[in-house]
Amino acid sequence: MARHTTVSIPVELGEKIKKRIEGTGFRSVSDYTTYVLRQIVSSAEMREKSKGFKKEDHDEIKRRLKALDYI
Amino acid sequence: MIFVTKLLVIGVDGATWKVIKPNLDSLPVFKKLCGEGKSGTIVLPEGEAVISPAIWTTMFSGVPGSKHGHEKYVKDGKLQSRDDIPVEFCWDKIPDKIVALQVPFVIPPFNWNCDYMPPGFGASKDEAELRQDVEGITAKAKEILASSPECAIVCYNHLDRVQHFHWGEDEYVLEWYKLVDSAIGEFVDKAEKVIVISDHGFCGVGEARDKTLPDVAADGQRLKGDHHEEAIIITKGLDCEIKQPGDVYRAIMEMFG
Numbered sequence: 001m002a003r004h005t006t007v008s009i010p011v012e013l014g015e016k017i018k019k020r021i022e023g024t025g026f027r028s029v030s031d032y033t034t035y036v037l038r039q040i041v042s043s044a045e046m047r048e049k050s051k052g053f054k055k056e057d058h059d060e061i062k063r064r065l066k067a068l069d070y071i
Numbered sequence: 072m073i074f075v076t077k078l079l080v081i082g083v084d085g086a087t088w089k090v091i092k093p094n095l096d097s098l099p100v101f102k103k104l105c106g107e108g109k110s111g112t113i114v115l116p117e118g119e120a121v122i123s124p125a126i127w128t129t130m131f132s133g134v135p136g137s138k139h140g141h142e143k144y145v146k147d148g149k150l151q152s153r154d155d156i157p158v159e160f161c162w163d164k165i166p167d168k169i170v171a172l173q174v175p176f177v178i179p180p181f182n183w184n185c186d187y188m189p190p191g192f193g194a195s196k197d198e199a200e201l202r203q204d205v206e207g208i209t210a211k212a213k214e215i216l217a218s219s220p221e222c223a224i225v226c227y228n229h230l231d232r233v234q235h236f237h238w239g240e241d242e243y244v245l246e247w248y249k250l251v252d253s254a255i256g257e258f259v260d261k262a263e264k265v266i267v268i269s270d271h272g273f274c275g276v277g278e279a280r281d282k283t284l285p286d287v288a289a290d291g292q293r294l295k296g297d298h299h300e301e302a303i304i305i306t307k308g309l310d311c312e313i314k315q316p317g318d319v320y321r322a323i324m325e326m327f328g
Contacts, residue, residue: 025134064194066289
């Protein structure tokens, strides 16, 4: 079973998130909040890792995807 | 035999019974899996896009395409990454229990708890690069399974590439199925339970329920195949049924969540 820790957010923010996730794939405020925080943390990690993709790599990938008709 | 790896999920993008069933005697690993396990057909629901980014996302998040909305590798000129997809995948929920190799819901295909960069960024149609990639993924898969993860996910997207341009060239296509069959055979016996699954099948142009691919590629090459709504499923040792892609997510979470 995954371990969790409790994080408090203001009630008004929780209500906004509840409205925002209606009709989406998120099942709860916790799910959405976890998703957002993971994005922030992983973006920071990617920047630190950073051998990451350069713009030329992105352009090459898009060129290849176009040749495969995925664009 | 005691297995530390409880579940191995092998994804084979574009694999279809149209090729496998008539050629089982030439595909010994598929044949053995079908004999030892249960095989069937997943019919993708109407209204859901028969396209790889969507289906692989659903398969490992449990969220249907109509909810997650991820259908393209490039959207509004921007190459999509994992961070652009608003779902929690199974590896997000149980991060220490899963190793995932080359899941093609994005390009380059996604890895979790392992590193591998495919030739051509995983977006090749060059035969030499595709062969090199099958070898590379297989070697990596063996390395991963030797470290005994609880759940391993390994994906091959090469049959999809080949069938886009060579559907109908039966001998040529079969050679690629043999290559993937042999590759899978190098590690499929390393786990207690196995799922082999495709995201969609293949057919000739005009034969699919929903036309997914154009008739002519951007470089002028004529496409010969299109995505078919029937995918393959083979399970060995699994207690639950996999009827739709999202059932893979549910099976993983039931076993390890």
